[in-house]
Amino acid sequence: MSFITPAQWQQYDRDGFLFLGKLINDDELTALQRRIDEIMLGKARLNYDRMLMQLDSESGKYEDAGPQTKGHKGETLNYRKIQDLEYDPVFLAFMQRPVFRDICTHVYGAGTPIACMRAMFFNKPSHRGTKLPWHQDRWTNFDRDPLVTIWSALDPATRQNGCVELIPGSHRRVINPSHGSGFLTPEQMVEHCQQEKAVYLELKAGEVALLHNWTLHSSDVNRSETSRRAFSICYMDANTKAKGGEKYPVIFGDGALRPEELGIAASTV
C-alpha cells in the first residue's frame, strides 16, 4: 500500500515539499509534547550524555545561540535544539511509522536500508526563538546526499511564531556546494531567497510536511504567546559513508533500533 499518491509525488518533485496532513492524533500529540517537555526539564529517564542540547539565544541572533554540545544544560523550556532523539523510545516509535518507511522507499529505492542522519526537536519559545538563516540541508562530509526530511508541528506553526519558510522549486541544485552545511553567502541569499517567492509552512499542531533536503528554508523568531515546538527527522541511505567514519543508527532495515531496547516500554505513539 502506498501512502502518497502519484499526483502528490509530482507536486513534491515540482515544489520540493509536500503537506502530508494531520498524521498525529491528539493523544499522540500530547504524548510527544509531554515527552519533549520532560526531556527539557531533565525529568526523562534517558541518557542525556548522548543528546545534543542547545539553549535558545537571548538576542534572537543565530550566532548567539548556545553551544551545540551533548548533555543537559538546565531545567528550562528555553532549548532551541535537541538532537539524537532517535535514542528516545517515544520519538523513535514515531519515526518508524510505515508512512515514513514508504516515503524513504520511494526516494531511496526498495530494499535500501535507512538510517537517521538526525532527529531533532526545534523550538521557538514564546516571544523568543532564534532566526535561522536561509540554507539547504546538505553537508560536505558524506559520499551521497541525505534527501528526506519529515517536519512535524508539535504546536501550531504560524507566521507569527516563526514557522519554516521555503522557496518552492529551489531543490533542483546545490547553491553553495563548498559550505560544509549548506548555508548561503549574503549575495546568494539576495539572488535566491527573495521574500516574495517564499511560502510559509503554516501547520496545525499534529500536521506533518515532507521536505526535500535541498529546498531552501529559513525561519524567524517567535513574536507570539504560543511556543513553536517541532520535530524534524532526516532519513538517509544507511550505506552512506561519512568522511570521519561516523556511524548513523538504522531506522528501517536489518539491525534497526527498537524502542523496547531503549529502556522504556514502547509508547502508544
Ligand SMILES: O=C(O)CCC(=O)C(=O)O
Ligand atoms: O524548524 C525550523 O525552524 C528549522 C528546521 C530546519 O532547518 C530543518 O528541519 O532542517
